Every structure is written in structure tokens, then in C-alpha cells.
Amino acid sequence: MTSTVGRIINCFSDCGGCKSRTGNARQDTLNMNQDTNCAPMLTQEVRLHNQDCYVVMDNGIVQVTLSKPGGIVTGIRYNGIDNLLEVRNRETNRGYWDLHWNEIGGKGIFDVFQYMAIADNRKRYMPFPDDRSNGRGVPLAYPEAVLLVNPMDQRLTGEVDDKYQYSCENKDLRVHGWICFDPPVGFWQITPSDEFRSGGPLKQNLSSHVGPTTLAMFLSAHYAGKYMVPRFEAGEPWKKVFGPVFMYFNSAAYGNDPLWLWEDAKIKMMVEIQSWPYSFPASEDFPKSDQRGNVNGRILVQDRYISNENVIAGGAYIGLAPPGNAGSWQMESKNYQFWTRANENGFFSIRNIRPGDYTVYAWVPGFIGDFRHEAVITISSGCNIEMGDVLYEPPRDGPTLWEIGIPDRSAAEFYVPDPDPKYINRLFLNHPDRFRQYGLWDRYTELYPDGDLVYKIGVSDYRKDWFFAQVVRKIGNNAYQGTTWQIKFDVDNVDRNDIYKLRVALASATLAELQIRVNDPNSNRPLFTTGLIGRDNAIARHGIHGIYMLYNVDIPGTRLVKGENTIFLKQPRCNGPFQGFMYDYIRLEGPPTTC
Secondary structure (H helix, E strand, O other): OOHHHHHHEEEOOOOOOOOOOOHHHHHHHHHHHHHOHHHHHHOOOOEEEOOEEEEEEEOOOOOOOOOEHHHOOOEEEEEOOOOOOOOOHHHHOOOOOOOEEOOOOOOEEEEOEEEEEEEEHHHHHHOOOHHHOOOOOOOOOOOOOEOOOOOOOOOOOOOEHHHHHEEEEEHHHOOOEEEOOEEEEEEEEOOOOOOOOOOOOOOOEEEOOOOOEEOOOOOOOOOOOHOOOOOOOOOOEEEEEEEOEEEEEOOOOOOOOOOHHHHHHHHHHHHHHHOOOOOOOOOOHHHHHHHHHEEEEEEEEEEOOOOOOEEEEEEEEHHHHHHOOOOOOHOOOOOOOOOEHHHHHOOEEEEEEEEEEEEEEEEEEOOOOOEEEEEEEEOOOOOOOEEEEEEEOOOOOOEEEEEEOOOOOOOOOEOOOOOOOOOOHHOOOOOHHHHHHOHHHHHHHHHHHOOOEEEEEEOOOOOHOOOOOEEOOEEEEEEEEEEEEEEEEEOOOOOOOOOEEEEEEEEEEEEEEEEEEEOOOOOOOOOOOOOOEEEEOOOOOOOOOOEEEEEEEEEEEEOOOOOEEEEEEEEOOOOOOOOOOEEEEEEOOOOOOOE
């Protein structure tokens, strides 16, 4: 692994040094972009102070202390705050950049970064670390979740704090951090590129949470399972450049709105994205822009049961990842991936790709399955590959008889209940991400105390009548039972000599098994079973999706009857509260028809 720590330091910047400073962070940023006198301050010579056990790098704005010879960042000083890192952690364990301020005189430590921002609709005052301790917080179903019963800020009483509530998909995890109000200072982590992150654009990672903590997650098994952890054979060589990431500090004058520091951080994020790949890393393992390549093209969808013409795949996710099977990019963790989204006309441009051999992958919202281009793409220094039209043929055997949900790799469109009033996070009340509330899995037992979910095609509405996760039923203290959901549908004419196709797309699975039976819930052998699958734990971690899986089940016409039919979806595994599925989309297709 190539270390980038020394080069990260040169990314530290500050919006507070302009001679045209107004005190308004947004206006200061605009002024700074126009004021050439700011350039010398932001590009001051970095001085190196070599001490016995440490090296201090100082550019006149930020001072960073690294251990010697380990090269571990042990301290960051900025704007009068002696150390933004967690001084109570061992020096070897300060990768979790907890932001604390030493009280004058050294009598204890108290927090000054109390306001966290991850997105425009995900920012708030956060609890203190001590609020999670005994006497102030009560542990819940897993250690990460704590009910605040006596927090120092009494306005937070009755809320649940859980770091998983603040997870983000890689594609959205560009800037996050904290604001201190006295003095008005922002501490931000900006990640200009996803190329070194594992699992592709939909992989979810932790961001910021109580501590105050800011994380740079490069590799993790969260929302994927142990299969995401890199595995190496004896003697297998491997190296990978993680980062650089950009640590950004900004400040405002007293009397101005400190929340503009978040707006300024977003502006800085856009600047850094446009600056990628950085030119300053000296390592030969970090190619410069002119040493990388580009791939361009247009993606279309061919599904003759929807249109006789090819459909423009507007909004498709398309990317380059190491060669593998369709969808293998979800679990890839050793190498690099490069993703983009097609525009409304299906055109895409993937830029600044590191040299190497790749496969082109894609998936299209509104269609099931994964696209994989047959040819391996070789990227060389300075290349510009024009692929022309790329055609995706999603799985399809016959016309749609009925469907449930939206094929978008998420269960967000289904019924997400209100949380138990005893376990809420007020940020997510009346919020688009209502699924991030704690304990929603237990609401299934409350809503279906005596029998499981029954969904009637043509009558039921998946937005109201399809619970977002097929979870176990709680039947006592630490006792659970599996559940069986039913889909009822009418068939006017059954072709008993042909095959019907059931497509089941799962958005998540955790130590679960899907058994499918048709019109006979008590048959000893199911028509289809997945066996034990899934370790993404998205049910407990408020993720609304984990790893996408698609199952295609043949239903012989002899299994169906004219009139009402029932498909039984059984999940029998019940050793804990978090076993189960999240469905993405279900479709029944009739036998093939001629054009």
C-alpha cells in the first residue's frame, strides 16, 4: 500500500485569510476566488520541524504533527485550537479524527464541535460522547445504538444515537464534517474521487458521528459482509493508493452565521472534484491526469416487451471495474473502480481512469439485472476510447403479468412505518430517509401480530401494504419465528404447457433464506430456495439496501390454476431479530409471445 499521509498535508486550506474578508463564509469564498492576494497565503512554503520523536509540518495556517518513524498523524492545530484530534486515544489510534479542545489549565476535555453536517437535509446538533455512557444513555439492541435518557442537552432526551443512521453511499459521500460555534470554525473531510473506494457507487460507508468523529472509510464490510474484506493468497503481491483526501478548515467572523461554513465547504468540494487527479503526489503509483485515459459512449436498453425500439438509458450507472462476472463490482475490494451516470440521452463519459485492464459494467434504474460488456477494456496513458452505443438486454422471457415495487436496488418505495415514539431520531421525522429510524424491524410484529403480510395484486398498494423488510416475528424475550408472505393474483387463462417466470430482486439479505412455493404452502420441498444467503446487516443498520441479488424462478404452468393463485415467500431462519430480506422488485412474466 502506498502511503499518502505526507501529501495529504499539502491539501490543508483555509477560507479565513482573505484581505477582503467579510466574516460571511460564503461571501469570503467568492471574494477569495477573485482576490489574487489570497494566493500567497494559501501557497505558503511548508516548513518542516524535525524533533526527537515527531515531525511538525507548518504552512502558517495549519500545523500537523506526525510520529517518527511511524508517520502517524498525532496532532492538528488550527485557528487557536491546539489539537483537533482525539488526545485521549493512543497516538496509534487517531485515525478516527475525533475533534476535541483541551480546557485551559488541562482540567478535563470538553467538546466544541457540536454541529454535524453530512448533507443539506442531514445536519444537526449532536449529543456529547458522555451522553452515551451509563447514567446518561441506555444501550439498545446492539452497542452502536444508545437511548439518551439524561443528555447534557436536555432537548435530546428520548432520542436514539446510532452511528449507522449517518451512513452514506459512496456516490454521495463527498464532504462531511463539523462546525464549532466558538470560535466559528469548520472541520471538513472532502473526498474528490471514489476510485480507491471499494464496492462501487452504491456501497455504503460511515461518515461522521458522535465523538465528534469524522471518518475516511476506504475499505469496510459494512452493508456488504465479510466477503468485501480483501483476501490474499500466500505470496500474492498487492498495492493500492488510498486517497489523497482533502482536509479543509474554514472560519468565519463572530456575529456571522457559522452555518455558512457548510455552504463554503460544499463550494470547496466542487473545486476539489474538478482538481482531481491531484498533481502534487510524487509517487509513481499515482498517475497524473495526462497519464490516465477516458472512455465515452452511449447506453441503450433493448426490451421488446416494453418498446420495439431501443430505449435510452438515461440516468444509468456505468463504470469500469476489474474483470469479473456481472455485478461482481459490488464485492470488489482490491483494485480501483471508475463510475459515472449517463445523461438524459444515455451518453456517458468516464474520465481520468488509471491504466489497466477493466470490464465495463452498468445497471439501469427501472430495469432489473446487471450489464457486463464482453470485451476487456485496456486503458493506456492518454487514451480516449469511443465505445459508441452499448446495448443492455435485461432479463426478460415474456410479458409482465404483474409487478411489485420499482427496480432501483432499494426498498425505499415500500411501506416504512413510523418509529416507536420511545426510540426516535428527530432529524429523520418527516424526512425522505425515514428508514433511518431505530427499531423499525420490531414494528412488523406490532403491525402483523397474528398473521403475516398478504398482498393482493390489483388491490394492494406497495407503498402502503408491502412492509419494507421481511423480518422475523418476535414472540417473546429473545424468541423469534420465521415469516411467510403471500402474493395473491388472478389468472384468466393458464397455459399449462409453458413456463411462467418469477423475477425476485433483493435489495438486502442477512443470514436469511427465501423459499418460494406456489399454491401449496405446506409442500415439503419448495419450488425454489436460495439457501442461506446474505451478511449485509442492512436491517439493523438503517441502510434500506445492501448487496443486490436477482433470482429467476421457473413456474410450470401446471402449478397455476384459472382464477386466484398464491405465491408464498417464506423466510424460515429465526435465530435473531435482524435476519431477513429487503425486496427491490418482484415481477411475474407470462410465457413468451411472438412479435
